[in-house]
Amino acid sequence: MRAGERFDVCLIGAGIIGSSVAMATAQRGLKTVAVDIDLSGRLSSSEKNAGGVRATWWQPVNIRLCRASIEYYESISREVGFRQKGYLWLYDSDTWPQALDHVDLQRSLGHPIETLTVTQVAQRVPEIDKLDAIAGATFSPKDGLINPNLLKQHYRAAALRHGAQFVDRVYVLSIEPGQSSVRLGLWQADAAMPDAGLVRLMTEDGPGEAEPGRLFDVEADAIAITGGAWSPVPLRLAGLKNYSEPIRRQICLVDSRATNFERYGMIVDTSGVYFHNEGPYILAGYSPPEEPPGYHFNYDGDGFFETEIWPRMFARMSCMERLRHVTGWAGLYEVSPDRSAIVGRAAPRIFEAHSFSGRGVMQSYGAGQALADLIATGSYGALDAAPLSRERFERGQQVFEALHI
Ligand SMILES: Cc1cc2nc3c(=O)[nH]c(=O)nc-3n(C[C@H](O)[C@H](O)[C@H](O)COP(=O)(O)OP(=O)(O)OC[C@H]3O[C@@H](n4cnc5c(N)ncnc54)[C@H](O)[C@@H]3O)c2cc1C
Incomplete structure (x- = not known):
C-alpha cells in the first residue's frame, strides 16, 4: 500500500466480516484493500467465539443470511472444519x-x-x-460447528487470489468523504503493539506521540466500516451515529x-x-x-x-x-438496539457491516456477498440485507432477535 494509492474499496477492519467482504468485492473485480491494526486478530471477536452456525432465527433477513452462509460452508466443509x-x-x-x-x-x-x-x-x-x-x-x-479461524483464512486466501491486499498494523485516523472519493488518513505502526496498547489506540484517539509509525493518506471510491466492536471510532470519524455497544x-x-x-x-x-x-x-x-x-x-x-x-x-x-x-x-x-447486525450504505461512499452480536461467524459469507453487491452495483443482488440498514432505527422498523444475545 503506497501513500496516495487509490482503491475501489477500502475496508476498515479485517476480522471474519472484513475478510468476507474483501473476498466478495475482489471477486467482483474491485480493487480492494483491507487495513487492520492487528491482522492476527488478538482482540478480535473472530478469534474468541464458539464457532456455532445456525439459521434458527426469528427474522427472515437473519435466517436468509445464515442459510446462504450454511450452503457455502457446506461446499467448503473440509477446508473450514464445518461439522x-x-x-x-x-x-x-x-x-x-x-x-x-x-x-x-x-x-x-x-x-x-x-x-x-x-x-x-x-x-x-x-x-x-x-x-x-x-x-x-x-x-x-x-446447523453445526465451524472452525472460525480456518473460515477467515479461507476468505483472505480467496481475496488475495483476486488481487486484494491486507495491510497490517494500520489504524485509521481520519475519514474525509469528497465528491469523487473518500480520503483516509492512516497511521502504520513500525511494530506490532501489545494488547493494552491496542485497546487504548482503538478506543481513544489513535497513537500517542511516543508510538513509532508512519502517517500517510490513501483514497478509495468507497469504504466499509468492518471493525467489529471497535467500529464506534471509525463511525465517529465518518460523522455517523453509533447505535451499538x-x-x-x-x-x-x-x-x-x-x-x-x-x-x-x-x-x-x-x-x-x-x-x-x-x-x-x-x-x-x-x-x-x-x-x-x-x-x-x-x-x-x-x-x-x-x-x-x-x-x-x-x-x-x-x-x-x-x-x-x-x-x-x-x-x-x-x-445493536435490536440485536441484529447493521449492514448497508451509511452515507454516500460509506458502507458498514458490524454489530453482529453472537452471529458474525454464521452470517459472514452472506453478509459479505450482500454488501459487495451493494458496493459494486448500488443495489442488493441475490441476497437482500436491506432490513439491516441503519435507517431502521430512525424509522422504527427494528429487526428484533430475542434469543441468545
Ligand atoms: C464469546 C463469544 C462467542 C461467540 N460465539 C459465536 C458463535 O458461536 N457463532 C457466531 O456466528 N458468532 C459468535 N460470536 C460472534 C462473532 O465472533 C462476531 O460476531 C464476529 O467475530 C465479528 O467479526 P467482525 O469481523 O465484525 O469483528 P472482529 O472479529 O472483532 O474484527 C474486527 C477487526 O477490525 C480491526 N479494527 C477495528 N477498528 C479498526 C481501526 N479503526 N483501524 C484498523 N483496524 C481496526 C480489529 O483489529 C479487528 O481485527 C461470538 C463472540 C464471542 C465474543
Whole structure:
C-alpha cells in the first residue's frame, strides 16, 4: 500500500466480516484493500467465539443470511472444519411457545427443524438425564460447528487470489468523504503493539506521540466500516451515529472426564448455558444478562466456571458432577438496539457491516456477498440485507432477535 494509492474499496477492519467482504468485492473485480491494526486478530471477536452456525432465527433477513452462509460452508466443509451435527435447543414453558411460533417461518425459508418432546430429548442425548423444566426442544440438523479461524483464512486466501491486499498494523485516523472519493488518513505502526496498547489506540484517539509509525493518506471510491466492536471510532470519524455497544462474553473449556460429546453438535440448555465438544474437552459459554457494556477482556476463571457454568451443567446432567475447569477467555459482542447486525450504505461512499452480536461467524459469507453487491452495483443482488440498514432505527422498523444475545 503506497501513500496516495487509490482503491475501489477500502475496508476498515479485517476480522471474519472484513475478510468476507474483501473476498466478495475482489471477486467482483474491485480493487480492494483491507487495513487492520492487528491482522492476527488478538482482540478480535473472530478469534474468541464458539464457532456455532445456525439459521434458527426469528427474522427472515437473519435466517436468509445464515442459510446462504450454511450452503457455502457446506461446499467448503473440509477446508473450514464445518461439522453439521445440528443444534439441540431445550426450552422451558416460558420460551417454548415462542420457539414454536418461529418454527414455521424457519421451515418456510428452507431450514429443516424438528420439534422434540422431553422423552425424545432423553432418547437423543441420554446424558441429559435431569429433565425438569424442559417443555420441549428443537433440533436443526443442518446447523453445526465451524472452525472460525480456518473460515477467515479461507476468505483472505480467496481475496488475495483476486488481487486484494491486507495491510497490517494500520489504524485509521481520519475519514474525509469528497465528491469523487473518500480520503483516509492512516497511521502504520513500525511494530506490532501489545494488547493494552491496542485497546487504548482503538478506543481513544489513535497513537500517542511516543508510538513509532508512519502517517500517510490513501483514497478509495468507497469504504466499509468492518471493525467489529471497535467500529464506534471509525463511525465517529465518518460523522455517523453509533447505535451499538461492546459487551464482554466469556467461554470456558471444561473436562468432563468420562463423558464424550463428539457425536453431538451445539446443545443449548433452558438455563442459557450452551456447550459442544471441543477436542478432548467441552466448550461451554453463558451470557449473564447483567453484564455491563465496555471493552472488558478479563476472564473470571474459576469464578465464572463455578458460578455460571458448572451449576447449570450439573443441574441438567448427572455426568457433569465431576466437571473440571481447564481454561477460558473473554471476547466482545457488538450489540445493536435490536440485536441484529447493521449492514448497508451509511452515507454516500460509506458502507458498514458490524454489530453482529453472537452471529458474525454464521452470517459472514452472506453478509459479505450482500454488501459487495451493494458496493459494486448500488443495489442488493441475490441476497437482500436491506432490513439491516441503519435507517431502521430512525424509522422504527427494528429487526428484533430475542434469543441468545
Ligand atoms: C464469546 C463469544 C462467542 C461467540 N460465539 C459465536 C458463535 O458461536 N457463532 C457466531 O456466528 N458468532 C459468535 N460470536 C460472534 C462473532 O465472533 C462476531 O460476531 C464476529 O467475530 C465479528 O467479526 P467482525 O469481523 O465484525 O469483528 P472482529 O472479529 O472483532 O474484527 C474486527 C477487526 O477490525 C480491526 N479494527 C477495528 N477498528 C479498526 C481501526 N479503526 N483501524 C484498523 N483496524 C481496526 C480489529 O483489529 C479487528 O481485527 C461470538 C463472540 C464471542 C465474543
